[in-house]
Amino acid sequence: MDSEIFRSAKILIVDDEQAMVRLLELLLEHVGYTNLRSTTDPREVLECCAEFQPDLILLDLRMPHLDGIQVLKQLEERRADLYLPVLVLTADVSRESKRAALEAGASDLVTKPFEQTELLLRVRNLLEMRFLHRDLRRQNEALEAQIQERTHQLLEAEKLATMGNLLAGVAHELNSPLSVILGQVGLFATTAADDSARARAREIGEAAERCAHIVRSFLTIARRHPPERGHVSLNLLLRDAVELLAFELRIDNIEVQLDLESDLPLVWADGHQLKQVAVNLIANARQAMREASAPRRLSFLTRHEVQSRRVRIEVADTGPGIPPEIQARIFEPFFTTKPEGESTGLGLALARGIIEGHGGAISVESRPGEGARFLIELPVETPRLTHGEPETFEAALPVPGKTILVVDDEPAVAALLAEGLSRDGYKVDTAANGAIALRKLAAQNYDLIISDSGMPVLSGPELYLERLRHRRCPQFEHPGIPRADRGPSAREALHARERQACGATSSTRDGLTRRARQVHVPQAVR
Ligand SMILES: Nc1ncnc2c1ncn2[C@@H]1O[C@H](COP(=O)(O)OP(=O)(O)O)[C@@H](O)[C@H]1O
Ligand SMILES: [Mg+2]
Incomplete structure (x- = not known):
């Protein structure tokens, strides 16, 4: 054990004889203990303990007003919380007296007159026990906190998995009839005789495409829709997403700040999906900032974390921020604080599904009144090589007869x-x-x-x-x-x-x- 810990250990000496107190102090100081406190009045022990918070008490047995046994009883409650050793020093060598002290909770006993080395060894042993207990308690507390955190994460994951399965199930059921509608409309549009029929077919097709898009979102949330990857420049993608919502941002007087790392590596990712994430985050920030006073600022940052082979994206706003009690819930599907009909509560669930589907992570930092900052981390992956595939899908022509x-x-x-x-x-x-x-x-x-x-x-x-x-x-x-x-x-x-x-x-x-x-x-x- 670190001797510095011993030197600063707090030792309380309780003895009605001033000379004995002085002797003990000298002895302990001589071997390096620096944090000593003493009292000759046993009635002050509880107060001294509350104030000094000792690691060890050296306690005389025979004292006026309160004897050592009574002091031990008074200390019972305090010692129950964390192991606080008491070394009893007694001139009474009778068996009864020793038994009484041990029964009352003495950790160890030394009879007066004591042998100095023995006393110091016992002091050291008891302090060692005290520090071991303290370390164990700290470790236990840390473990308990970790268990609580993990349990919470597990419950969250389970909830999401259930919700994901439900979404995926619904999406799966919708997929077949939707592909029939889309397919039939497509065929009909190519064979329809007149323009008006073709226009109607197109409208049906567009509506069905919208449905298919929602189905795809569900599957992405449930992570059943793997990303369709290509080389993606995140800087360009962010600029594109801002461009897409530039008009809305301008009429709400929102200033956009871009701090994009110039040599950010390309990521191997689904550009459409990631753009959807960016658009969702921008839309949320814009909605949040409508409630905030000027200046309204939306800032983007990209960085390459070379060591961890990841890229980091931050999207921060100067809106009202997110109250701590709902921060853990905002990524849940259907969680929203916005009025009914105005939102779906799917934006961030979708963002999380997409980012985690790419092997990344998304989180939020926010203090009420200080805006919200969304942090995204994505791995910089290199694509696996597949052979025999043409460069583009579009270039391929049908092969009749196959x-x-x-x-x-x-x-x-x-x-x-x-x-x-x-x-x-x-x-x-x-x-x-x-x-x-x-x-x-x-x-x-x-x-x-x-x-x-x-x-x-x-x-x-x-x-x-x-x-x-x-x-x-x-x-x-x-x-x-x-x-x-x-x-x-x-x-x-x-x-x-x-x-x-x-x-x-x-x-x-x-x-x-x-x-x-x-x-x-x-x-x-x-
Ligand atoms: N930038 C932000 N500032 C404050 N609150 C936000 C922000 N982004 C998201 N939120 C909170 O998270 C909730 C969930 O967001 P989201 O999943 O996009 O669903 P929706 O926008 O449809 O409510 C929002 O209703 C809002 O309470
Ligand atoms: Mg949203």
Whole structure:
């Protein structure tokens, strides 16, 4: 133990004999103890303890007014809280007296006249115990605080996971009918005879796209919609987002301040998603600052944290700030303090889903009256190389004559996909689940399988694994969302290979036909 701790240990001496007090003081000072206090009146012990907060008490047994045993009883309550050792010094060597002192709570006993070295050793031992207790207590307190914090985090995570599952479930159910609407409208628009019918189809299509956008937001919150990554300049992205809301910011007299690091590395991220985060943060800041007096300032900062290979973004405003009691809740889906109908409470939940989906973190710092500062950290990742993929999706052209098997338990979706793909010149076959698909695959070779994920009998992931087992897996696409209730091994295996062979693609007909072209390009080139 550090001897400095011992030197500054507080020792209280209680003895009615002034000469004994002096002797003890001299002895202790001689070996380096510097923090000593004494009293010859045992009635003052409690007051001395409250004021001096000793680490050890040296206590005489025989004293007028109050004897040592009574003093020990008085100290009981104080000593219960944290181990406070009492070393009893007594001239009474009788067994009864020793037993009485120990029963009353003495930590140790030394008989007078004492041997100096023995007394000092006992003092040191008791102090050592005291400090060990103190350290243990500190560690316990820190651990308890940590447990409380973790429990809170767990509860939060559980709540979010439940909410996420619910959102993902609803989104999943909506996805199939939505892709039918979008697909049918798309087909109708290309075949409609007159302009007015085409205009109506376009309007239906736009409304359905809006719905699809909401569904995608839900999936992003639930982190079931993986980012579609590319090289993104965060500085440009922030400038873009500000530009997008420039008019609104100007009419609310909000000054924008940009402190952007000039050589910020590009991040490997989904630019659309990150822009959505920026726009949400700006919109919130603007709404908050409407209640604040001038000057209204919105500041952006970007920094490259070279050591941790992360980039940091800060978005700060001079609004009213966020009360501490709601800071932990603002990232929850549907949490809002704004009037009903004016907001959804999804902005920050979506931001968190996106940032965490990128392996980053988002947090807030705010004191009431001093504005709010949102902090985002993103890893600077380098993309994994995939071979055989064309530079852009758009460059790929259909490869007529190739065969495709569409596996989907919803006949309307399967038919729609088949129709779209047939128009590109593909030969298309359909199967209502994985088992039927396997039978068809045994009888015939296909160049591409497009499969839903959640299906009765044999799911998409199971079909994929089954094909892998037979080492006969043509390109494999699953437009559906992997459902949370799939067996973990199948899901993990699917995810592990997802980027390589079976991209989880958008469920729109256009997205799939584009993807069909893309996976066929290498064959066409060969
Ligand atoms: N910049 C900010 N200043 C003060 N409060 C904020 C700020 N940003 C978010 N909040 C608080 O967080 C809540 C949740 O925000 P959000 O998820 O975007 O939902 P919404 O904006 O629809 O309410 C807001 O209702 C508001 O109380
Ligand atoms: Mg918002």
